[in-house]
Amino acid sequence: MASQVTRSVKLDEIWPELEDGIYTIITDFNKGFPKQKWMQLYTHVYNYCAASQSRTTRGLTSKQQQQQQSQSSGASFVGEELYNRLNHFLKKHMKDLLKSTESKMDESLLNYYYTEWDRYTSSMKYTNNIFQYLNRHWVKREVEDGKKEVYEIFILSLVVWRDFLFTPLKARLTSSLLDIIENERNGYQINTQLVKGVINGYVNLGLNKEKPKETNLQVYKTSFEELFQTATENYYTNESLKFISENSIADYMKKVEIRLNEEVKRVQQYLHPSTEADLIARCEKVLIEKHVEVIWNEFQSLLENDKISDLTRMYSLLSRIPRGLDPLRATLEKHVQTVGLQAVSSLASSGAAIEPKTYIETLLKVFKKYNDLVTGAFRSDTGFVASLDKACRRFINENAVTQAAKSTSKSPELLARFTDFLLKKSSNNPEESEMEQLLGDVMTIFKYIEDKDVFQDFYSKMLAKRLIHGTSTSEDLEGTMIGKLKSTCGYEYTSKLQRMFTDISLSRDLLERFNSHIEQNGNGVTLGMDFSVMVLATGSWPLQPPNTNFSIPKELQVCEQLFQNFYQHQYSGRKLNWLHHLSKGELKTKYLPTSKKGYTLQCSTYQIGVLLQFNSYDTLSTEEIQESTQLIDSVLKVTLTSLTKSKILLADPPLEEDDISKSTSFSLNKQFKNKKNKIFINVPVLTQVKEEIDSIHKTVEEDRKLQIQAAIVRIMKTRKQLNHQNLLSEVIQQLQTRFNPKVNIIKKCIDMLIEKEYLQRVENQKDFYAYVA
Structure with missing residues (x-):
């Protein structure tokens, strides 16, 4: 039989030195630790764990040796005892630290806790290296076997700290943290690095039982964040009620803006980033949502006084809460409409004729003022843009000027x-x-x-x-x-x-x-x-044919006839219609005394036709002028009125309120004077302008009827059959980009199309139409 004798390393022999070394590292880590001493401690752990793999096997068969090794598992037994000794040592150290905290409160407690935490975690990383052999073999095997209460040495140190120091202290620690944060909110300077260090400890103690090397936020959330959020809500509830009762809404909004920025900065300085969303949401609820009606009520006053910075701030704050901006949009719409109507009303109340330039500039002034507000203070918010558009559409299309014109x-x-x-x-x-x-x-x-x-x-x-x-x-x-x-x-x-x-x-x-x-x-x-x-x-041209006959002067007949012949030769089959009422020309005066300068008169063709008669006659009556020009009464009256008002012609008897009779005689004014050499006398009189405007409006009404009929036919040709209400809706939808068709006009157009047999009523169905192919 083979035999081997190896002396086992007993734990009692090496533990006193290990314990003393670990204690020195934990308590005096900042003073340094000799490398030679570290190697000696590491060797003790190594020899103890490694020596246990060799056992005395004298007197045993090979089969018995294998059985003994299988039962004892060598290092497993010795590793467990070493692990337990270290665990017990760390727990005892926690009890000592806990006892030292009994007399400490508030910031002194936090300072002590943070100092010991920093020293402990740093020293345990160092200690973890001494026990690296134990980590690699015994701890690893135990973890693989599913023992969840066994950790690597550094993780073990955190578990011990959490269970035997942090847990008994956490209520006092959290209370101290909340007090110091409240002091900061009250304007006092605090040690943010201290707060950050303690809170980071909360985060690092959130060990994952399934994966011990990973951390979660459970400890941070349950032991600090939940209490912090509640304290924050209570603090700002009290502060906001007091502040808003003693200050203006404008000042309150400034305060809220400052507070929200402070809370964001607070997260950045010493809280975990995950806290920000819920923290700001709670602050918004307490500071904004609970006082939203008071803030809404201030909006009208800010609008009336053009408080742009306050309006900007109000938009920024209310946009943070659900439906916070809805009442503001409605108020803005009503306000802009009122301001626009008042501006136009002031313009109309002057009694003077409305000048297009003044009218449009008045509308633009209102629009630009509130458009700048919407694009600036309200950041082109789509809801406010829509409110502005609705208001402008109303006061531009229906105001004092349109009401006076009844159109x-x-x-x-x-x-x-x-x-x-x-x-x-x-x-x-x-x-x-x-x-x-x-x-x-x-x-x-x-x-x-x-x-x-x-x-x-x-x-x-x-x-x-x-x-x-x-x-x-x-x-x-x-x-x-x-x-x-x-x-x-x-x-x-x-x-x-x-x-x-x-x-x-x-x-x-x-x-x-x-x-x-x-x-x-x-x-x-x-x-x-x-x-x-x-x-x-x-x-292509919106030109009406002349409403009068006109005998063109012989001086112009040659030119007109030459061009007529040339054009008909160029384009056979085309017909030219001469629009003399739109033509104009220039005449030079030669009838004034030689001592007086000559003038160039810019005239309409009708005025030229009248004036050229005085090349042959000194005086002509209205009837004689009409006979030679063939102009109808109304046109001749306008033409003669313009010439007498410009003092080119003299009337006998002098005209009173444009009262021209058949017997009124006219002659050239040989004493005519004017500062200008070129004189424009083709100025339309007010009656002409009014007639032209009325004519355009009449033309528009007729065109609209045709467009409505065309739209009805298009729709019915596509739909074949449609009820009355749907037909009205589709016609309005098609035409509203050009004009708003009136329902009564649409009904008349439907009746006209039925008469023309484009549509027919469907039998036994009320208000139902069918297209007639």
């Missing part, structure tokens, strides 16, 4: 006239650099206009005049405006406007060809004057 179409009319003011040549035109912004302002108001078809009709007629008379500020700006309208309303809205520009270009080419033709093939015929003409397509 919601007044705003689009004035907007079109303002646009005409911008785009027409004038000494009052803004700088070109400003024009882009001003056209953008036009589109801002246009966005809120409900009757966009009214704007379209006025705009197209005014554009036609600018193009015909060459009074546009710039073709580039005209193109820019049309581009803006196209991007807002689509191609169909601006198609005719764009074709008008095409016609102008084609007319220029045609006029050049005509002039070349006269030079080359005139056979000595000359025009005798500067002559230009525009040929415009009837379908």
Whole structure:
């Protein structure tokens, strides 16, 4: 039989030295520990665990040796005793530390706890290395066998600290932490590093039983965070009630903003990041949600006094809580509508005629003020944007001016006239650099206009005049405006406007060809004057035929006839209709005494027809002028009135309130004087302007009926059958981008389409229509 004798290392022989070394490390770790001493302790642990693997086997068979090794498991037995000795030592050390805390309170307790925790955890990492051999063999085997109460030495040290020091102390520790945090909230300086160190200890003690090397937040949550959140809620409940009773809402909101920022900073400084969401939510509930009605009630006052910084702060705070902003949006809508109506009402109450420029600038002033508020203080919040849009749409379309005119179409009319003011040549035109912004302002108001078809009709007629008379500020700006309208309303809205520009270009080419033709093939015929003409397509231009006959003066007949012949030769089958009521020209005066300067008169063709009669006669009666010009009474009256008011003609007897009779005689004013050499006398009188406006509105109403009928046919052609209410809804939905169709007009259009046999009523079904193919 083989035999081996090995001396076993007894625990009682090495433990006193191990215990003394561990105690020195734990209590005087900051003074350092000799490396040679560390190696000696490590060797003791190694020799004890390793020596236990060899046993005396004399007198045993091989089978008995294997059985003994299997039963004793060698190091398992000795490792367990060493592990238990260390565990007992650490528990005793905890009792000593706990006894030392009995006389300590508040910050002194926290200081002592943090100092010992820092020393203990640092020293136990060092100690863990001394017991590394035990960790690798016995501890590892025990853990693998499913023994959950066995840990690596460092983890064991944390478990012992948690169970035998932290648990008895945690109520006092947490209370001290909450007191020191409350002191900080009350404005005192505190040692944030101390608080952070103690709280980190809470986090590190959250050991996972399933995976001891991992930590969770259970200890932190249950022993500190829950109590901290409750204390926070109580603190701010009391503070907010007291502060809001003694200060203004504006000051209270500043206080809340400061407090919320402080709590975020508090988390960053010494709390666990997971605390922030719940902490801020609780603060928001206590500081904002519980006082939300008082804050809501202050909103109107802040709006009226333009307290932008306070409004910004209110939005920021109320956006944190559910539905906190809803009442503010409703209040803003009502306030903006009221301010807009009051602004327009003040304008209308002056009694003077409403100037388009003043009216649009008044609307824009209100819009820009509150748009700046919405985009700035309210961060372009979609709800506030919608409230602003609703309010603007209401006061722009229905206000004192539209009520006085008894028409919601007044705003689009004035907007079109303002646009005409911008785009027409004038000494009052803004700088070109400003024009882009001003056209953008036009589109801002246009966005809120409900009757966009009214704007379209006025705009197209005014554009036609600018193009015909060459009074546009710039073709580039005209193109820019049309581009803006196209991007807002689509191609169909601006198609005719764009074709008008095409016609102008084609007319220029045609006029050049005509002039070349006269030079080359005139056979000595000359025009005798500067002559230009525009040929415009009837379908593209909003031009009405003249409402009067007109006998063109013989001085102009040659030019007109030459162009008529040239055009018909170029385009056989086309018919030219001369629009003399839109034509104009210039006359030079030669009848004034030689000592007086001559003038150039810019006149309408009708005015030219009247004035040229005085080349042959010194005095003419109304009846004689009418006979020679063939103008109807109303047009002749307007023409003669404009010439007498500009003092070109003298009336006998003098006119009173435009009272022109058949016998009134007219003669040239040979004493005429004017500071200007070139005089524009083709100024339409108010009656003309009113008639033109009324005509446009009438045209719009007729066009609307046609559009409503077209929409009804489109819908019914698709649906085949539809009840009355659904048909109304779909027609309104289709047309509301251009105008708001009135229900009574839709009903009339339905009846008209039934009469025209586009629709029919469905038998035995009330208010049900069918499409007739």
